[in-house]
Amino acid sequence: MSQSSATRTNDHYHRTLIMLILMAMSVALPTLCRAADDIPTAKENDTFDGRWVESSYGFTVLPPVDTQKVNNTSDGALVKFFTDDYSISIDVIQSKQAISLVEIAGTSFNQFSFAYPTSHLAASEEFSLPNQLKGIHQYVFVPEKEKDNWVMGETFVQIDPLTFGMISMECKADAFEQVKPIYEAVCNSASLKSYIELDNQRKVLIERGKKVSNSITNDNLRDFMIPEQWFRILSDGQDIGFAYMQQYIDNIMGKEGIAIKISASIKFGGNQISTQQSFFESNDSMYEMWSIVKTERDPSKSIATKRGDGQIEKLPAKSSSAMTGIRTGNLLNVTAEKDGSVTKRDYKVQMNTYLSQVRAQLIPTLLVPNKEDAFSFYKFDTGKQSLTLHKIVSYPSSEHRGAYWVEVYPTLDASPNKFLYDEEGRISKQILPIGITLVPTTQAELKVIQSKQRLQQ
Numbered sequence: 001m002s003q004s005s006a007t008r009t010n011d012h013y014h015r016t017l018i019m020l021i022l023m024a025m026s027v028a029l030p031t032l033c034r035a036a037d038d039i040p041t042a043k044e045n046d047t048f049d050g051r052w053v054e055s056s057y058g059f060t061v062l063p064p065v066d067t068q069k070v071n072n073t074s075d076g077a078l079v080k081f082f083t084d085d086y087s088i089s090i091d092v093i094q095s096k097q098a099i100s101l102v103e104i105a106g107t108s109f110n111q112f113s114f115a116y117p118t119s120h121l122a123a124s125e126e127f128s129l130p131n132q133l134k135g136i137h138q139y140v141f142v143p144e145k146e147k148d149n150w151v152m153g154e155t156f157v158q159i160d161p162l163t164f165g166m167i168s169m170e171c172k173a174d175a176f177e178q179v180k181p182i183y184e185a186v187c188n189s190a191s192l193k194s195y196i197e198l199d200n201q202r203k204v205l206i207e208r209g210k211k212v213s214n215s216i217t218n219d220n221l222r223d224f225m226i227p228e229q230w231f232r233i234l235s236d237g238q239d240i241g242f243a244y245m246q247q248y249i250d251n252i253m254g255k256e257g258i259a260i261k262i263s264a265s266i267k268f269g270g271n272q273i274s275t276q277q278s279f280f281e282s283n284d285s286m287y288e289m290w291s292i293v294k295t296e297r298d299p300s301k302s303i304a305t306k307r308g309d310g311q312i313e314k315l316p317a318k319s320s321s322a323m324t325g326i327r328t329g330n331l332l333n334v335t336a337e338k339d340g341s342v343t344k345r346d347y348k349v350q351m352n353t354y355l356s357q358v359r360a361q362l363i364p365t366l367l368v369p370n371k372e373d374a375f376s377f378y379k380f381d382t383g384k385q386s387l388t389l390h391k392i393v394s395y396p397s398s399e400h401r402g403a404y405w406v407e408v409y410p411t412l413d414a415s416p417n418k419f420l421y422d423e424e425g426r427i428s429k430q431i432l433p434i435g436i437t438l439v440p441t442t443q444a445e446l447k448v449i450q451s452k453q454r455l456q457q
Contacts, residue, residue: 051189052090054078055412058193059092059157059165064182070433071415077168078413081186086171086179088186098161101126101136105156109138112152118143122151129190134158137187141173149173153180155187165190205391206353208375213355216366218283221258221358222249224365224425230446233266234437239453241266242446243438250280252289257282258358272297281358288327288356292382295320323382327356336385347380347387354378360390365425367394369404381410403428 053060063069067081067088077089095104105124113119124138135157143149153169167190169183225247233241243264250259262277279290298317321338332347355363355377367373372395381388388411397403402423407416415433422428430438 052079053193053198054090054092054165055198057092057159057163057165058195058198059090059159060191060193061090061167061186062189064088064186069415071413085175086169086182088183089168091166091168092159093164093166095162095164101134101156101158101164104164105136105138105154108154108156109140112140116140116142119152127188129157129188131191133191135187135190137184139176151176153183155190157187157190159192202376202389205374205376206389208373209355209377210352212363212375213352213359213377216359216363218258218285220366221362224362225258230441230443231438232441232446232449233264234439235268236435239449240268242441244443252280252282253287255282255284255287257287258362260358260361270298279357279361281356285351285356285359286329288332288358289325290357291322291324293320293322323385325357325380330354332380332387334380334385343385345385349378349387354387355390364392364394364406364408364419365421365427367392367404367406367421367425369402369421369423369425370396372396383410 050062051060052063063081067083069079069081071079073080073089075089077091080087080089082088099107109121119140119142122139122141124136126134126136128134135155137153137155140152140154141149142152149172151169151171151173155167157165157167159165167183167187169179171179227246227248229245229247231243231245232239233243241264243262246259246261248259249256251257252259258281260277260279262275264277265272265274267273273294273296275295276293277291279288281288296319298319319339321336323334323336325332325334327333327349330349330351332349334345334347336343336345357380360377360379374391374393376389376391378387379390380386381390391409391412393407393409393416395405397405397420400420400422404421406419406421408419409416417433418431419427420429427440432438
């Protein structure tokens with residue numbers, strides 16, 4: 001293997017993220033203002049005193065220093081810390097029946113050796129941690145004929161008879177001696193936060209969320225509505241797409257309220273991905289309706305069709321999905337469709353801790369610029385297709401007077417979308433995980449950019 005797992009998995013994760021960007025964009029309400037150059041160090045909402053903490057079982061470690069971090073990776077890890085030399089991933093896994101540390105480590109190696117037949121177990125050792133926690137390390141050497149040899153480390157820490165914290169590492173074989181003490185320091189820092197501590201933290205955040213929500217009226221929200229907005233979507237400084245957003249007062253089913261529509265398109269790796277999103281909430285907040293339709297066209301896969309003149313035409317393969325939500329009072333009905341398959345689910349929400357899609361987008365614009373704050377609320381997450389506890393963290397920008405950063409975490413274990421707001425509560429920049437950036441623009445500027453791109457093709 002010539003690369004660390006961070007490099008190997010990030011390409012796939014990057015593409016997966018691209019497909020989700022158009023969903024995540026419904027959180028953003030960019031407006032035209034000056035560009036911002038400062039990108040913040042994350043105010044980690046999933047850390048306590050510098051420790052990374054998993055939100056359900058309280059499994060926690062001290063992260064390695066001087067690493068990049070991404071949550072919810074494409075290969076299934078809750079979090080991955082990585083450099084050019086190595087990656088360390090953390091997950092919490094469960095067995096269907098009680099199993100020992102030795103058994104789960106053996107099962108993991110057997111599965112791994114099936115995928116990599118040339119691999120062999122270099123070392124395995126059980127160890128103890130404070131608070132009666134026990135774990136097991138194992139290292140697997142993987143020779144590669146055409147690539148660099150590499151090493152995988154796996155550590156399992158038993159949380160209960162069915163549940164284990166898993167800490168895995170990958171690096172090149174020639175870097176193993178330097179990486180091993182870093183990895184084992186992370187493993188040896190593993191511990192559990194108490195359920196009471198985690199629950200109390202969530203309760204505090206939810207109570208703060210109630211206060212924020214109760215302090216905002218529909219008149220406040222209307223003051224920050226933007227009739228029309230265009231913006232660019234950039235990856236590594238290159239334009240990969242655009243979006244058009246509208247906010248206006250509408251009347252649906254005889255109810256007046258705030259409506260938001262977003263049309264967006266991204267081209268990545270030859271694929272064209274587009275979405276049409278619409279959101280509405282009545283003035284009394286008792287009625288809400290939203291829909292998201294996504295279409296992806298893949299030119300590498302074609303479908304032969306017969307035209308009216310009898311000629312055969314090859315069209316890009318197309319897949320589509322749609323999701324709609326209707327809430328009346330505290331009853332939310334969600335319908336999801338994908339390539340002909342339909343799923344319907346009903347939810348009962350607690351109105352004092354729930355935020356609609358419209359309010360969840362607009363509330364960050366009303367936060368106090370010079371104050372650090374953190375609060376949570378429940379919102380329907382269109383990616384996970386379930387009600388999840390969101391968190392918002394805000395803090396002043398160190399580079400621009402009066403400006404402030406807002407980090408929106410779709411779930412407690414997710415990577416944040418970061419927004420830089422100016423002193424008037426308008427977004428200057430949005431940064432998505434893996435460096436995707438959204439910046440305000442004009443329709444005229446987009447036309448110029450698109451014309452240049454066509455000439456370069």
